Amino acid sequence: MVLVYAEPTNGAFKKVAHELVNYARKTADVLGVECHALVLGDTPGAEALGAYGAGTVHRVISPQLEAFDAAVYTVAIADAAKKLGATVIILPHNSTGKNITGRLAARLEAGSVAGANAVPMMKDGYFTVTKPVFSGKAFADVQLLTDVKVISLAGNSIRVEETGGEATVTDLAIDLPAAKTKVVKHQVATGRVPLPEAELVVSGGRGVKGPEHWDVITDLAEALGATTACSRPVADSDWRPHHEHVGQTGVAIRPNLYIAAGISGAIQHLAGVNNSKTIVVINKDPEAPFFKAADYGVVGDLFEVLPRLTEAVKKFKG
């Protein structure tokens, strides 16, 4: 059985959970086995995960799961997997997953692939999973050699398809240890899709020339419903917050659309963004290296081009 940890986003099952469950379904189909989901806590709407391919949803409800503690979550997932006889366990490759995936693989002594970007395949007789390496400069085909396998999925990796109907929801009892960590503050900005999950991203570089000019970027982002990002020097100069910095030493993203304005396209920047589906580059220098990695290019002054593009988007959206 493939068991997927369906992670809620701010108290509801959203895109992250839908993509994970659908990925698990596709993995289960490759292996010809069942796909079950695991829910930690009493998030409403668990039965609706059936639409993305989970036949059964197992729910563990316990006060110990209300605040996040990676060690406790790991025990919950590991023990659920053992009880249910899961052979493949799937997690998100996000801040939650990065705290759990390694723990789970170590606890189960399972081969793992962190940050997979494609549905596993059976190749040369081995269960093989592809993941980006060298910050997206290449992909590695990783064979998992153990009976139990752990995979974490990078966001925006597959096309989410609705397949089935409602899932059966059952409760699962698991003995959990006491948490050693205490969450004293949990703060998330609402109303904005976080960068790693964003499908549309508008990004600005040093060419925007200062935080006081950023409205050309944010206006376009708002018109599109996109998330904003920036190059490293922009974050280093505190023009924008650090969490917006994309690239090899920042966030690696793979949106459907990446619009880069006033960014030259250094190799370390490209490494984190070049797996975006469509790239639009706006730069006044026709020799800027970024044009070589772009699908669409606009050679021009971003202070003229961006407002024009924002207007065009607004017109298009009516």
Add this chain to the structure above:
Amino acid sequence: MKLLVCVSKTPETTTKIQLTADGKNIDTTGVQYIMNPYDEWYALVRALELKESAGGTVTILNVGPADNDSIIRKGLAIGADDAVRIDVTDEKDSLFTARQIAEYARGKDYDIIFFGKETISYNASEVGAMVAEFLDLPYIGDAIALEMEGGSATVTRDIEGGEEVIEVATPIALSAAKGLAEQRIPNMRGIMMAKRKPLEVVAAVDYPDTTRIAGYTKPEEKGSVKLIDPENMDELVRLLHEEAKVI
């Protein structure tokens, strides 16, 4: 405080990754290596700051071949007191690496074991969490702030669209992300002193392979860029809608 900083080696960031003709390996001809930036810039420096304010020792540890000694020496030049290299001839997967670190650290009573957020080579973000599980320690990934008061740590971690603040008693493990500290450049004196600092080489423990890399591929090259008249952004919107189908 007894602090351990785990450092890995990674190709220099401007490296163009090339594959061998059969696609089975990375062609390492001419590749220059550096210490993984997250390990050097944030993990090591925060550890040194804690030592400077509260006393103690900073040890750096690498699992790798003898070639890595130059990277380890750089860590000593930046200010670590001593170093350990667990001797393996080839880099292996995350679980193998974590097992080596855990077996070395077990029973040595480190207050904090530092990791980088991820290697910029295999981008797993797994080794630290694995070591923590093997040693039954709390682990906090993507730490952007760390304050200590006696045996109690307050750690701020990055989460999607925000942050979380966690209180936890040492011993702990954590991974360092941007914001935890500011990069330090080694000075001449540091470089000279590093030559005389101890670098212990320890034998690896046996551990079976749980994964194997069958081969590599490169991302598809983009076709040539389609240039749009900067006066005509309606055309760009049309193409994004009709051709690229992304809006």
